[in-house]
Amino acid sequence: MAFDNEDVYVACGTGLKVMNRDDHLSSVPTESARGVNTDADGLLAEDISRAKDRLAVAKARGQGPKPTRWGGIRLLWLLIGPGVLVFLGENDAPSMLSYSATGSQFGIGFFLPFIVVTFLAAWVVQEMTSRLGAVTHRGHAEMIFDRFGPFWGFFSMADLLLGNFLTLVTEFIGIRAGLGYFGVPPAMAVGGAIIFILAVTMTRRYWTWERILLGVALLNGLFVPVALMTHPHWKAIGWAFVTWHPLPGGFNNQNLLLMLADVGATVTPWMLFFQQGATTDKGLQPRDVGYGRWDTTIGMVLAMVFGLAVVVATAPLFAHGISAVNYRGAQFAQALEPFVGRIGSSLFALGLVEAGLLAAISISTSSAYAFGEVLKQAHSLNRSIREALPFYLTLLGSALAAGILVLIPNAPLEFIVLIVNVIAVLAMPPALLFLLLLVNDREVMGEYVNGKWLNIAGITVTVLLVLCGISYGLTSVFPRLLSGM
Numbered sequence: 001m002a003f004d005n006e007d008v009y010v011a012c013g014t015g016l017k018v019m020n021r022d023d024h025l026s027s028v029p030t031e032s033a034r035g036v037n038t039d040a041d042g043l044l045a046e047d048i049s050r051a052k053d054r055l056a057v058a059k060a061r062g063q064g065p066k067p068t069r070w071g072g073i074r075l076l077w078l079l080i081g082p083g084v085l086v087f088l089g090e091n092d093a094p095s096m097l098s099y100s101a102t103g104s105q106f107g108i109g110f111f112l113p114f115i116v117v118t119f120l121a122a123w124v125v126q127e128m129t130s131r132l133g134a135v136t137h138r139g140h141a142e143m144i145f146d147r148f149g150p151f152w153g154f155f156s157m158a159d160l161l162l163g164n165f166l167t168l169v170t171e172f173i174g175i176r177a178g179l180g181y182f183g184v185p186p187a188m189a190v191g192g193a194i195i196f197i198l199a200v201t202m203t204r205r206y207w208t209w210e211r212i213l214l215g216v217a218l219l220n221g222l223f224v225p226v227a228l229m230t231h232p233h234w235k236a237i238g239w240a241f242v243t244w245h246p247l248p249g250g251f252n253n254q255n256l257l258l259m260l261a262d263v264g265a266t267v268t269p270w271m272l273f274f275q276q277g278a279t280t281d282k283g284l285q286p287r288d289v290g291y292g293r294w295d296t297t298i299g300m301v302l303a304m305v306f307g308l309a310v311v312v313a314t315a316p317l318f319a320h321g322i323s324a325v326n327y328r329g330a331q332f333a334q335a336l337e338p339f340v341g342r343i344g345s346s347l348f349a350l351g352l353v354e355a356g357l358l359a360a361i362s363i364s365t366s367s368a369y370a371f372g373e374v375l376k377q378a379h380s381l382n383r384s385i386r387e388a389l390p391f392y393l394t395l396l397g398s399a400l401a402a403g404i405l406v407l408i409p410n411a412p413l414e415f416i417v418l419i420v421n422v423i424a425v426l427a428m429p430p431a432l433l434f435l436l437l438l439v440n441d442r443e444v445m446g447e448y449v450n451g452k453w454l455n456i457a458g459i460t461v462t463v464l465l466v467l468c469g470i471s472y473g474l475t476s477v478f479p480r481l482l483s484g485m
Contacts, residue, residue, distance in 0.1 A: 093177075118262060129275045164398065172406040
């Protein structure tokens with residue numbers, strides 16, 4: 001199942017194209033029989049779109065007829081995307097609100113280094129996911145279906161779709177709250193978000209879709225100037241990393257739940273399905289594994305810095321004794337206005353909107369990838385709606401349904417947020433187990449199989465997440481269990 005894929009040039013009537021040897025051979029006859037658009041050589045429009053991207057990659061490597069001068073930098077630019085998007089997508093509205101609660105309740109002591117550790121754990125997981133996608137050219141749900149059987153394939157898809165839908169609801173809550181700070185009515189906020197998702201999705205080209213989202217993702221950095229406006233105590237921040245202060249109040253129920261929320265803000269199941277699906281849709285090859293690792297690293301560093309910025313930005317609430325235990329949505333922006341002014345609080349609210357919008361697109365796309373992979377339907381952003389109708393219906397339908405639910409009066413939104421946290425924490429260990437089995441399967445990975453240290457890191461992360469899940473379950477059932485610790 002692992003191949004030594006190389007870019008090969010295929011001459012056709014429209015000029016030079018770069019194709020992967022195995023990209024289209026098995027699917028063209030079936031697709032042609034369905035009436036899907038193909039060129040004179042019987043190639044899918046999806047293959048041709050991806051071939052154009054691979055041609056640019058080959059030129060950047062110096063293999064094309066006109067090699068580029070700055071090949072290495074251009075190559076990184078061309079191959080970057082899935083890793084940055086998955087990490088900044090996980091810096092979603094609930095995650096940023098979790099970091100806001102962390103900073104406002106505990107300041108910068110214990111949780112700054114703790115959040116760094118959670119991002120390092122997420123990097124271990126996503127590096128394996130990126131490598132698996134580049135080597136196999138197949139999505140995560142499809143790999144589970146084929147290697148572990150239909151039961152686990154359908155189970156993983158159903159579990160993901162449910163968790164993703166509930167998470168989508170929280171993203172629209174964040175969008176509604178962020179725009180509500182500027183007086184935008186809820187219906188207009190949700191409707192505008194859905195229209196934007198529709199417009200971005202209709203590009204019919206993965207490359208275009210990815211570049212638009214990368215532009216949106218950079219707005220996650222709005223939290224950085226807000227943090228700087230609070231005039232942070234840099235010596236105290238540095239000292240927090242050097243000493244790693246004990247957790248104030250110990251490991252009681254409230255503190256443990258906040259820790260688990262911060263874990264859920266960096267490591268969740270949808271990230272596996274999205275990054276592997278996007279890596280496949282982008283057309284990354286085994287030789288691109290190193291660049292995929294850089295992509296994942298850049299995404300992790302950016303998301304970590306932006307997440308830490310939220311903690312630093314809300315730390316003044318803790319320092320001035322302002323209770324933010326029951327704050328929701330844009331209330332954090334309102335509370336920060338005395339410290340950062342109207343401009344700073346507006347940037348904070350806009351950051352929440354961006355976080356929810358990017359995550360809504362990423363999460364709904366991960367659902368569509370999984371649905372298409374398990375049901376053997378076309379699942380590519382390089383396809384038209386007619387060619388991949390179930391894929392687009394899943395993507396847009398889940399976002400539309402979640403947005404409508406947010407607008408229903410008296411909808412149990414707080415309960416949904418709680419359930420999302422439970423599902424994210426409890427669903428991750430099984431997903432990681434499948435991932436570890438796949439990246440250690442030499443028949444699947446060939447020479448790109450996991451090494452010793454990656455296995456140690458992966459198993460450690462899995463064990464810690466299992467302990468988190470057990471702790472969360474015990475404290476939910478026995479809320480007084482950790483009192484006094």
